[in-house]
Amino acid sequence: MIRITDVRKRFGKLTAVDGVSFVAQDGAITGLLGPNGAGKTTTLRVLYAVMKPDSGQVHVDDVDAVAAPQRAQSRLGVLPDGFGLYPRLTAREHLDYFGTLQGVDAKRLAMRTEELIDLLDMRAIADRRTGGFSHGERTKVALARALVHDPQNILLDEPTNGLDVMSTRAVRSIVRRLRDQGRCVLFSSHVMQEVSALCDSIVVIASGRVVAQGSPGELRRQTGLDSLEDAFVALAGLDRGDHEEAR
Amino acid sequence: MSTLRQALVVCRKELKDSLRDRRALWSIIFSVVIGPVLIGFMMNRLADRQREAESVQIPIVGMHRAPALVDWLNQQSGVRVVEGPDDAERAVREQREAVVVVVPDDFAERFRASRPAPLQVVADSSRNDVRPSVQRVQLLLQQYSAEIGSLRLIMRGVSPAAMRPLAIEQIEVSTAQQRAAQILTFIPMFIMVAGFVGGMQIATDSTAGERERGSLEPLLVNPAPRVAFVAGKWMAATLAALVSVCMTTLLCAQLTRLLRLEEMDIRLQIGPEHVGPILLAVGPLCLLTAALQAAVATLARSFKEAQTYMGVLILAPMLPGVMSSLYPMGNALWMYALPMLGPYMLLTDILGGRPADPGAFLASAATCLFATVVLIRITTGLFRSEQIIFGR
Numbered sequence: 001m002i003r004i005t006d007v008r009k010r011f012g013k014l015t016a017v018d019g020v021s022f023v024a025q026d027g028a029i030t031g032l033l034g035p036n037g038a039g040k041t042t043t044l045r046v047l048y049a050v051m052k053p054d055s056g057q058v059h060v061d062d063v064d065a066v067a068a069p070q071r072a073q074s075r076l077g078v079l080p081d082g083f084g085l086y087p088r089l090t091a092r093e094h095l096d097y098f099g100t101l102q103g104v105d106a107k108r109l110a111m112r113t114e115e116l117i118d119l120l121d122m123r124a125i126a127d128r129r130t131g132g133f134s135h136g137e138r139t140k141v142a143l144a145r146a147l148v149h150d151p152q153n154i155l156l157d158e159p160t161n162g163l164d165v166m167s168t169r170a171v172r173s174i175v176r177r178l179r180d181q182g183r184c185v186l187f188s189s190h191v192m193q194e195v196s197a198l199c200d201s202i203v204v205i206a207s208g209r210v211v212a213q214g215s216p217g218e219l220r221r222q223t224g225l226d227s228l229e230d231a232f233v234a235l236a237g238l239d240r241g242d243h244e245e246a247r
Numbered sequence: 248m249s250t251l252r253q254a255l256v257v258c259r260k261e262l263k264d265s266l267r268d269r270r271a272l273w274s275i276i277f278s279v280v281i282g283p284v285l286i287g288f289m290m291n292r293l294a295d296r297q298r299e300a301e302s303v304q305i306p307i308v309g310m311h312r313a314p315a316l317v318d319w320l321n322q323q324s325g326v327r328v329v330e331g332p333d334d335a336e337r338a339v340r341e342q343r344e345a346v347v348v349v350v351p352d353d354f355a356e357r358f359r360a361s362r363p364a365p366l367q368v369v370a371d372s373s374r375n376d377v378r379p380s381v382q383r384v385q386l387l388l389q390q391y392s393a394e395i396g397s398l399r400l401i402m403r404g405v406s407p408a409a410m411r412p413l414a415i416e417q418i419e420v421s422t423a424q425q426r427a428a429q430i431l432t433f434i435p436m437f438i439m440v441a442g443f444v445g446g447m448q449i450a451t452d453s454t455a456g457e458r459e460r461g462s463l464e465p466l467l468v469n470p471a472p473r474v475a476f477v478a479g480k481w482m483a484a485t486l487a488a489l490v491s492v493c494m495t496t497l498l499c500a501q502l503t504r505l506l507r508l509e510e511m512d513i514r515l516q517i518g519p520e521h522v523g524p525i526l527l528a529v530g531p532l533c534l535l536t537a538a539l540q541a542a543v544a545t546l547a548r549s550f551k552e553a554q555t556y557m558g559v560l561i562l563a564p565m566l567p568g569v570m571s572s573l574y575p576m577g578n579a580l581w582m583y584a585l586p587m588l589g590p591y592m593l594l595t596d597i598l599g600g601r602p603a604d605p606g607a608f609l610a611s612a613a614t615c616l617f618a619t620v621v622l623i624r625i626t627t628g629l630f631r632s633e634q635i636i637f638g639r
Contacts, residue, residue: 051468051633070470084462088267100256101469103248129267131623145465 001026002047002153007056009042010108016042018208019056022149024186024201026152029179030189035236039208040188041081044157048078048185059151074102077151079159087131091122091141095148102149111146114131116144119174126147136167150232153184160194172198192229206236250478253471255478261453271448278444279491282437283498287505289430303383306331306338309350313358316350319391326387335369345377346370346384361399396526431503434517435594436568438525439494439587442533443540443564445491446484448555452542453480454626455553463636473630477541477623485538489526492533496525517598527608528593531615535586536564538622545629548638567591583607584614 002024009017018041024030032040047052047058049069058065058072059148065072085094092113093123117126120140125133130141139159158176160168175198179186189195195202196216196232204219212219212235223231265271275430285457308331310317320328332338335347348638349367370381398405466476499516517525543560547553569590576582577595583589589611596607629635 044465048468050464050636071468073468078465078468078470080464080468082461082464084460084465086264086460086462088264093260093263097256097260098465098469101248101253101466101471140467153367212557 001059001061002030002186003057004047005057005059006095007043007046007053007058009039009046009051009053015208017046017053019061020201020210021043021056022210022213024150024153026184027182028200029185029198031202032186032205033190033192033195033202033232034188034205035190038190038205038235040190040205041064041157042208043205044078044207045186047071048076048080057230058123074149075152077146077149077152079119079142079146079156079213081157083138083188085130085133085138085141088129088162090129090195091137091144092117092126094141094145098145099148104121104149108207112148112150116147119177120144121170125203136164139163139167139171143171147178150185154178154186158184158188158190160189160191168194188214192232203233204232211237216217248471250472250475254482255477257476257484258486261480261483264481265449265452268448268452270602271452274636275445275487275491276449279441279494280498282433282440283495283502285435286430286437286499287502290502292431294513302327302331303380305348305384305387306344306345307348307350308332308334308335309352309354312350312352312354319394320387323387329408331578335367339369342371342374344444345374345380349382349389368440375492378420380628405541431598432595433568434499434598435591436565437499437592438492438529439532439564439568439591440531440561441491443536443561446533447540447561448487448538449487450484450537451544451550451553451557453483454541454544455547455550458636458638459550467630467636474623474627477627477630481537481541481623481626484541485533488533489530492526492529493522496522519527521597523599525594528590528597531619532564532587532590532600533623534619535615536604538619538626542622542626545626545635563587571595578607580604580606580610583610586614586618 003087004023005021007017007020008015020039020043021156022030023137029105032043034040036240042051042139046053047060047065049058049065049072052205053066060075061074063072084125089097096109099112106114112124118145122137122140123146125140128204130138133141143159146156159171159175162167175185175187178198187195187199201215202213202219211226219235223234263563280530300622302325304327305320306329306635307313307317317328320326331349333349334342339347340345342436347369349369351365351367354364354366368381368385368621370384371377396410400407400410421509422573423603457466496517497519500519500521503517539560540557542554545555547556563598564587570576570588570593571591576592578592583592583606593611
C-alpha cells in the first residue's frame with residue numbers, strides 16, 4: 001500500500017507538485033492520470049525516493065519513504081520514465097545486477113529470473129545484449145528488472161508509451177496478474193483509454209494538484225459526463241484553455 | 248547486504264560493461280602500449296647506430312696491394328677487413344655496402360716511393376644511416392696516413408711534432424648513454440599516464456555516461472546508500488588503472504631487457520622485480536586519479552563535456568615529468584607529499600636504482616589517500632543532488 005499525504009515539490013520558481021494526496025491500495029490498480037507536465041513523474045520520483053519532497057509524507061507499507069528511503073525502496077518495484085538499460089549487458093544480466101543490489105540471494109534470484117523470463121515471454125532475447133532491442137523488448141527487460149525482487153508495490157511510469165498493440169496487451173495482462181496476486185500497482189498515464197480499461201481507481205492530476213479521484217464510475221458520476229474522456233478533460237481543466245505547462 | 252558488498256556488485260558490473268566496450272578497450276590498450284613502443288623504437292635506433300659505428304666492416308678492393316694497411320686496420324678494435332666487391336661503386340649505389348675502400352694498381356709503387364699513394368673511399372653521402380660508419384673509416388685512414396707520415400719524418404730526422412702546429416682535441420659532451428638516459432626519463436611519465444588513461448573510460452562512462460543513458464535513475468532506485476554506488480564505480484576505475492600500470496611496467500621491463508641497457512652502461516633499470524615497488528608508488532596515485540576523474544565526470548553536464556575535462560586533466564600526471572626536465576629538482580621529503588610529484592619522484596628513485604625510503608612512500612601514499620577520501624565524499628554528495636542526477 002502506498003500513501004501520499006500533501007506532498008509538495010518545487011524546482012526554483014516552478015511548483016511541480018502542489019499538495020498531492022492519495023492512497024493506492026493493495027490488490028488494486030491505481031491510475032495516475034494527467035496531461036503531460038501535470039507532475040506525474042515528479043510525484044512518482046518522490047514516491048520512489050530519488051527526490052526529496054519539500055514537504056509532505058510518503059508511506060510505503062507504513063515505511064516512511066522520506067526518513068528511510070532505502071527501506072521503502074526495497075518494497076518498491078519501479079519502471080521509471082525512460083527505461084535506462086545498459087546496451088552492452090544482456091537481459092539476464094540486467095536482472096542479475098538489480099536483483100543482487102536488492103539483496104536477493106543467488107539461488108532465489110536464479111529461480112526468479114527464469115520465472116520472469118517465462119512470464120514476459122523473453123526466452124528468445126534473454127541472453128542477447130539489449131543494445132539492439134526494439135521498444136517492446138526494452139520494456140519487457142525494464143519491467144522484469146523492476147519485478148526481480150518480488151516487490152509488494154509496483155510503480156510504472158507510462159509503461160505503455162510508444163508500445164505496439166501486442167506489447168501493450170502483454171503489459172496490461174501482467175499488471176492485472178500483479179493485482180490479482182494482491183499487490184499494489186500504481187500506474188501513470190496520459191492516455192484515457194489505457195486508464196479506464198485497466199484501473200480500479202483513478203487519481204486525476206493537473207498542474208501539480210489532485211483534481212479528482214475515485215473509480216471510473218464515480219468519476220463519470222462526479223462530472224455528470226458519460227464518457228470518461230470528457231470527464232478527464234473537464235477535471236483536468238483542459239477545456240478552459242488556461243492549463244499551465246508544469247513539470 | 249552490506250554497503251561494501253553492494254559496492255562490489257556495482258564494481259563488478261562496471262568492469263564487465265567496460266570490458267565489452269571494444270572501442271574504449273582498444274583506445275586504452277593503444278595509449279598503454281604507445282609509450283613503451285615509442286621509447287623502444289628511439290632506443291633501438293640509438294643503440295644500432297652506436298654499434299654500427301663502433302664495429303665496422305671494411306670491404307677493400309685490391310687487399311693484396313696494401314697488406315700493411317690491411318694488417319693495421321685489422322688490429323684496430325671493432326674493425327674487420329673483408330674482400331671488396333668487384334664493382335665497388337655499384338655495390339654502394341645499390342646499398343649493398345655502406346662504404347668500400349679501393350686500392351688502385353699504382354698504390355704499392357707510389358707508397359714505396361714515398362709519394363702520395365691513392366686510396367678511394369666509395370660512399371653515398373646522401374645516406375644518413377651509414378654516415379657514422381663512413382666517418383669511422385675515413386678517420387681510420389687518416390690515422391694510418393698520419394702514423395706513416397710520422398714514421399717517415401722520424402727516419403729523415405725531423406720531429407713529427409713539426410707537422411702538427413695545432414693539437415685539436417674534440418670533447419663530445421653528449422654521449423650516446425646520456426641521450427639514452429634522457430629518453431628513459433620518460434618511463435615514469437608513461438607509467439603515470441597509463442594509470443590515468445586506464446581508469447578514465449570507466450570513471451566517465453559509469454557516471455556521466457550512465458546519467459546520459461538514463462540508467463542512473465533506475466540504478467538509484469535500488470536500496471543502497473549513495474556511497475555504495477560511488478565507491479563501486481571508483482573501485483572499478485581504480486582496478487582498470489592498476490591493470491594499465493602493470494601492463495606498461497611489464498612492457499617497459501621487457502623492452503629494457505631486449506635493449507640490453509647494461510651494455511650501454513645505463514643505470515635506469517626496470518625488471519620484473521621492480522613491478523612491486525612501482526605498484527606501491529603508483530597504486531595510491533591510481534586511487535586518487537580514479538576518484539578525481541569520477542568527481543569531475545559527475546560534475547560535467549554531459550559525457551562529451553566529461554571527455555573534454557579528461558583531456559585537460561591528463562596534463563596533471565605529465566606535469567612532473569615535464570617540470571623535472573626543465574628544472575632540476577631536489578628530493579626533500581615534503582616534495583614526496585605533493586599529489587602528482589610524489590609518485591613521480593618515487594618512480595625515478597626506483598628506476599634509477601636508488602634505495603627507496605619508506606618515509607617517502609608513506610608521505611606520498613598518505614596524501615593520495617587523503618585526497619581520494621575527500622573526492623569520494625564530494626562525489627557522493629553530488630550523487631545526492633537532484634540537480635546532478637536529473638541533469639541541469
